[in-house]
Structures are given as structure tokens and as C-alpha cells.
Amino acid sequence: MADDLIIVGAGGFGRETVDVVEAINAAAAVPSWHLLGLVDDALTESNARRLRARGLRHLGSLEDLLALEARPRYVVGIGSPLVRRRIAERLDAAGFSAVTLTHPQATIGSEVTIGSGTVVCAGARVTTNIRLGKHVHLNPNATVGHDTVLGDFVSMNPASSVSGDCVVEDEVLIGVGGVVLNQLTVGAAAVIGGSACVVRDVPPGAVMVGVPARPMEVNL
Incomplete structure (x- = not known):
């Protein structure tokens, strides 16, 4: 039933x-x-x-x-x-x-653990030796590379990509087409803007935009 x-x-x-x-x-x-x-x-x-x-x-x-x-x-x-x-x-x-909901047209590799509340949409690619935390959203065509950890409540928007050996901490949002390169850490509650390319570690709470990604300037 x-x-x-x-x-x-x-x-x-x-x-x-x-x-x-x-x-x-x-x-x-x-x-x-x-x-x-x-x-x-x-x-x-x-x-x-x-x-x-x-x-x-x-x-x-x-x-x-x-x-x-x-x-x-x-x-x-x-x-x-x-x-x-x-x-x-x-x-x-x-x-x-x-x-936990995983679309049949998503690809889940070997040695992958997925936390409760997570939604994996069609076309998402999760390779090998990966841990997805609780309540993660992998939008259509998002990609998570080998040996990477996504914390709880992470959102990866469509066509975003996290490379291998990365740590993406809790409550991070990665915008459409955003990229995180290999062996980097993205701190908790950071935001990676659409199409941004992260080339160095990101501190918690930072908003990163551009290629290469830089902290967004706020004009008060």
C-alpha cells in the first residue's frame, strides 16, 4: 500500500x-x-x-x-x-x-548516502563516495562529483556543479549554473550566484558572484 x-x-x-x-x-x-x-x-x-x-x-x-x-x-x-x-x-x-525522493532518471553512483527529506530531480548526477545531508535539493541536471559532502539543507539549482573532494556546509545555495572547483570548502549559509565559478574556499555567509567568483559588494 x-x-x-x-x-x-x-x-x-x-x-x-x-x-x-x-x-x-x-x-x-x-x-x-x-x-x-x-x-x-x-x-x-x-x-x-x-x-x-x-x-x-x-x-x-x-x-x-x-x-x-x-x-x-x-x-x-x-x-x-x-x-x-x-x-x-x-x-x-x-x-x-x-x-527521500529520487527521480528514476537521476544517476546515483556507488557508495552514496542520502539524508531524509532530500529531493533529487531528473537529470541530476551524483557520482561516487558522496554524502548528501538532510533536506538537500538537487535541481534538474545538477552534478555532484566524487568524494564530496553536501551538508543539510543545501540547494543546488539547475545545471550547477560541485567538483570532487569538496565540502559544502549546511544551508548553502548554489545558483543556476554555479560551479565549485575541486577540493574546496563552501562555508555554511553562503550563496553562490548564478553562473559563478568558485576557485577558492568560501567563508560562511558570503555571497559570491562572477568568474572567478568574488564576494558581492554591497553599496549602502
Whole structure:
């Protein structure tokens, strides 16, 4: 019997996560997941239309989910690492448990461990001897090289790439097409801008842009 599942977040990545769930079910002899619907505190009218067009239910707010007597499995489909952490911590404390979702068209190599709550989209490539933490998002066509560790709540946006022997600490966001070269460390909560190329270690909380990537200047 398929397990009940709720996705938190009805924006772009939340609906991409629906695609992952549907692909997993389609590839299995017996469906793995019964998607009850999506939870979103601030559902826009455009996203509401998109849900209706796909026959997906909006189940209300996070508070509505927490008020349920039942405890379905969950995954957070929200791109912001910090927001994702806050939601996951609330749900875990209330007795919910996160699932791991890997699209059948992703490539997962040998000696790979994947934490709970992680979503791996179609076309993602994870090679060998890699550890993905909890609630990691690998968007379509993201690549993680050998012997690399991604911490908890990391987001790799489409076509981004982390090379071999890297450490990407908790809550890092790597933008579309961003690149981290070999044997580097990206500190916690750093942001790598779209198409940026990281060539040296990144301190925690830094925002890196350009090629080669440099700290973004803020004009006050």
C-alpha cells in the first residue's frame, strides 16, 4: 500500500517535486506514494490555478498540517535553505517524518548516502563516495562529483556543479549554473550566484558572484 505524503510548498520546486513523486510511482510495479496534496501558507492565485490544472489539492497552511491528528510523511519543496530548515524542524518536533525522493532518471553512483527529506530531480548526477545531508535539493541536471559532502539543507539549482573532494556546509545555495572547483570548502549559509565559478574556499555567509567568483559588494 502506498504511504500518504504531503509536499510543503506549492511554488516552482514544490510542483517539480510532484513530478518526482509521479515518476517514482510510474516506474514502480506498485505506487510508493499517495500524494494527499500540497501545503502553502501564501498560495498565489497563479499557483492555485496550476494546482487545479493538475488535479492537485491545496491542503491549507502549515498550521493546518500541524493540527492534523494523522502524521503523513512529508517533504519540503521550498528553495530557501533557511525556510526549509525552519519548517522541517517544526514538523519533526511535531512527530512528522521526512521522506527521500529520487527521480528514476537521476544517476546515483556507488557508495552514496542520502539524508531524509532530500529531493533529487531528473537529470541530476551524483557520482561516487558522496554524502548528501538532510533536506538537500538537487535541481534538474545538477552534478555532484566524487568524494564530496553536501551538508543539510543545501540547494543546488539547475545545471550547477560541485567538483570532487569538496565540502559544502549546511544551508548553502548554489545558483543556476554555479560551479565549485575541486577540493574546496563552501562555508555554511553562503550563496553562490548564478553562473559563478568558485576557485577558492568560501567563508560562511558570503555571497559570491562572477568568474572567478568574488564576494558581492554591497553599496549602502
